[in-house]
Amino acid sequence: MTESFPSAARDQTLLRRANELSVLAVLRGGAPRPLREISDATGLSWRSTQVVAEILDAQGWLVEAEADEGSGGRRAVGRPARRYRFRAEVGHVVGIDVGTHGVQVFVADLEATIVGSHHAEVSPGDPAQVRLATAEHALHAALAEAGLQPKDVWAAAMGTSGVIDPGGTVTASALLPGWRGLNPGGQLGSVLQCPVDVANDANLAALAERWLGHRAETMIYLLAGVRLGAGLVIGGQLHRGAAGAAGEIGALRGVGWHDAAERLVATAGGTEPRTDRGEAATRVFEAARAGDPVAVAAVDRFAADVARGVTAMVLTIDPDLVVLGGGFSHAADLLLPRLGTELAETCLHLPRLEASELGDNAVAHGALRLALDTVDQRMTSLDSTVPLAPAAIRGQ
Amino acid sequence: MTESFPSAARDQTLLRRANELSVLAVLRGGAPRPLREISDATGLSWRSTQVVAEILDAQGWLVEAEADEGSGGRRAVGRPARRYRFRAEVGHVVGIDVGTHGVQVFVADLEATIVGSHHAEVSPGDPAQVRLATAEHALHAALAEAGLQPKDVWAAAMGTSGVIDPGGTVTASALLPGWRGLNPGGQLGSVLQCPVDVANDANLAALAERWLGHRAETMIYLLAGVRLGAGLVIGGQLHRGAAGAAGEIGALRGVGWHDAAERLVATAGGTEPRTDRGEAATRVFEAARAGDPVAVAAVDRFAADVARGVTAMVLTIDPDLVVLGGGFSHAADLLLPRLGTELAETCLHLPRLEASELGDNAVAHGALRLALDTVDQRMTSLDSTVPLAPAAIRGQ
Structure with a gap:
């Protein structure tokens, strides 16, 4: 039957792309492997595997590993088996969290290994241009740490507070001065020479949770702290x-x-300045754990507020999972049982209820994941008429 | 480069399946087409197209059309061009709506042409076994009208009131006696020799809307009548x-x-028996259109109730579209502007607001679509190691 299927040019392109993607999929995230193993894992013939690996090597996706690399130092007798590894450093992505109190930048290679990072403090009252300039400075510092130029970045994403429309403009923001109407990705994008995909911080924290934390097909992630937000993962x-x-x-x-956290900390005296609300909340949670009835009542009320939303x-959406993340995830011992009772x-x-363990960098990790997803989508688009060359996937 | 890619057996299977699906995709939903046109549309060589068409013909997917079928009666000079059409009648699907007042069954071929249907009345107070027996009778009647046997049905779906878990069991139902705890698809599935996928009626109406009515990537469908329900289309x-x-x-x-419609019709006198609530609502809507202030206030309140949910x-979920469907969609002139004001x-x-124009059979159409989707998923699964033969896709 095989002879009866002379392949048209379209089929050859599709097949070649499929073969290239198969080989890349086998090598990504793993140790160097000899051609024989790649052939076994992909189902491609040895000869096809060799041709595909040579093309990918020439394009910069793969590198032939040193003879003893990954083989425990033993030298093969006779002709050494050719081994290849994925060159994760062929491209890089950037994830940025622009928040109320700080900016966090991560630079990672295509296997999500972080090769540069920088944190810079900002004040809640800083004007938008100060916040963006700080982000730009942090971006340059993180790239310098990684030994990279802005042009080496294939994709970038940013998480920030507010509603961000599909064009990247902030259409609503209760927290950051001058943020509404702004396109915060635009300025950094011109530095990087690639678009910066801007998304809501709770959304990106949800994506990070799906990637590195608790996993479910359909999930609600709560960014719970001095303010409350939510991100959804669906399907x-x-x-x-x-x-x-x-x-x-x-x-x-x-x-x-909007004022749930304010009412929670009002219990602790109510005289704290705005920037210390997180610490005030921590004291309320501690008092509640110690059995203080006023603090317990405040936590009950806060949990009821969270539960209403x-x-x-x-x-x-009837999710599989609800994850409590953000600064108040350290009070999950108090909040999750109350949340469960209210929901029931x-x-x-x-749904299942869990506390996030991702910590402060959830939003920046989510931004990194979004940027990596952008690269993956470009790479795995089988319909693409674009050759699978780094320059094409880089998209510049 | 082409010679450098000797194809492994896996590639041949994938390629053959891809070619078969290409040819089927070109012919489904259209008139008979000559091989040359199929070749042009798929990008396959003429010879490949011929081989694939012959295989699909032998399997029963295609049929060689009569010489003058679809060619306007003109006879070709010389050797007539071979034409093929998709044999939509190779398989059939069933969609069933089991409701409070009636059961509707549709039987359709693989191109969604309805070839049999049957409607039977039931009473709101009928016990579950009476309702299921009526559905079974209606199913046999619709199959008889189509000239089909139960074994000819490849996939079936049912819409009904209540929450239906992934296993097909009704876990909550406020309307139908004896429905909770039941697996209503089980009984009909044993008649049909294929599983019956049971889903909530508002969900299936949403699917029908996405198929035949207003379309959007992300949509909320309101089943609004003497009761209120909602179905979601996401991505x-x-x-x-x-x-x-x-x-x-x-x-x-x-x-x-739960009592929004009851409060709406209480305005119209409140003495109507339960089964006439739809008519009572119609009278309230008419009075509101005539400017009756009591009726206008009742409609305002009803719209506010709908808007809260x-x-x-x-x-x-921030959808693109909200569709008002169900019995009260005929009052969209009154309800949609009020809904818009409340939402704003x-x-x-x-989101965009639209009235459904699908009418009473939205749920049965949605069930038909779900069954067709099941067949399509089986057919287009490129990963499948199962040959693309009708017996395999039929799944029995």
């Missing part, structure tokens, strides 16, 4: 919404998210 | 939720969906 994908406004349940009348989202009263199906 | 796919409970926002405290869903007060991004 394994980040769901941003038509105008980037998915997860903005805090705007629902009566849900009480989460209940509406759970009844809408109304939800038809109670 | 172009029906989103049922982890436990089949997506769109159950009516359970949210204070949203008022829709607002929570819009803030969660709270939502960060106002």
Whole structure:
């Protein structure tokens, strides 16, 4: 039957791309492997494997490993088996978190190994241009640490507070001065020579959770701290919404998210300046653990506030999992049982509840993941008529 | 370069399947076409096209069309060009709506042409076994009209009221007696010799809307009538939720969906028996159109009730579109402007609002679409090691 299928040019292109992607998939994220193993893993003939590996080597995707690299130092007798590894350093991506108090930049290679990072402090009251200039400085510092130039970056993403429309413009922002109406990715994009995909911080934290933390096909991630936000993963994908406004349940009348943290810390005296609200909350949680009835009541009320928004989202999308992330995830011992009780009263199906363990860098990690996804999409697009060359995937 | 890619057996299988699917895709839903046109449309060589068409013909997917079929009666001079058409009648699917007042069955071929249908009345108070027996009778009647046997059905789906878990069991149902705890697809599936995929009626109406009505990547469909329900389409796919409970926002405290229609018709006198609530609602809508202030106030209140649930869903998923369907879609002139005003007060991004024009059979059409999707998924699975033969796709 095989002879009856003379292949048209289109088929050859498709087949070649499929073969190249198979070889890359086998080598990405792993040790150097000899051609024989690559052939076994892909189902390609030895000869095809050799041709594909040579093409990918010439393009810069693969590198022939040293004779003793990954083989425990033993020398082969006779002709040494040719081994290849994926050149993760062929390209790099950037993930940036531009927040209220700080900017975090990560630079990683195509296997998500972080090769440069920089953190810079900003103040909640800083004007937009100061915040963006700080981000630009942090970006240059992280690239310098990695020994890279801006042109070496294939894709970049940024997480920040507010609703960000598909064009990258901030259409609503309650927190950052001068942020509304801005396109914060534009300025950094011109530095990098590649577009910067800007997304809501809670959305990117959800993506990071899906990548590095608790996993589920459909998930609600709560960014819970001195402010409350939510990000959704639906069908394994980040769901941003038509105008980037998915997860903005805090705007629902009566849900009480805008001042929930304020009411929580009012219990602790109410005299704290705005920037110390996180510490004040920590003291309320500690007092509640010690059994202080006023603090317990405040935590009860805060959990009920959180639950009102989460209940509406759970009844809408019926997720497998709800993850408590953000600064208040360290109070999961207090918040999750209360959240479970509240949800059980109304939800038809109670999702799994977990505390995030990703810590402060969840948003920056989510931005990194989004940038890596952009590269992966370019690489794995079988329909593409573009050759699978680094310069084409780099997209510049 | 072509010679350098000797194809392994795996590649041949993949390529052959891809070629077969290309030819089927070109012919499905269209008139008979000569080999030359199929070759042009697929990019396959003439010889490959001929081989693939002969294989598909032998398997029953294609049929060689009569010489003058689809060619306007003109006879070709010399050797007539061979023409093929997709044999939509090679397989059939069934869509069933089991509702409060009636059962609707559609039987369609693989191009969604309805070849048999049957409607049977049931009463709201009928016990579950009476309702299921009526559905079974209606199924046999629709198959008889189509001239088919139960074994001719490749896939089937059913829409019904309530929350249906992924295993097909009704886990919550406020409307149908004896429905909770039941697996309504099981009984019909044993008749048909194929599984019956059971889904919530509002979910299937949403799928029908996506197929035959207003289209959007992300959409909320409101099944609005004497009861209120919602179905979600997210990323172009029906989103049922982890436990089949997506769109159950009516359970949210204070949203008022469970008795919204009751309060609407209470205006019209309040003495109507339960089964006439639809007619009573129609009279309220007519009175409101005539300017009756009591009726206008009742419609205002009903629209506000609907909007409370829709607002929570819009803030969660930020859809492109909200569609008003169900029996009250004929009052879209009254309800949509009010809904728009209410949503604009709270939502960060106002979705498009449209009235469904699908009418009473939306749920049965959605069930048909779900069954067709099941067949399509089996057919287009490129990973499949199963040959693309009707017996394999039929899955029995």
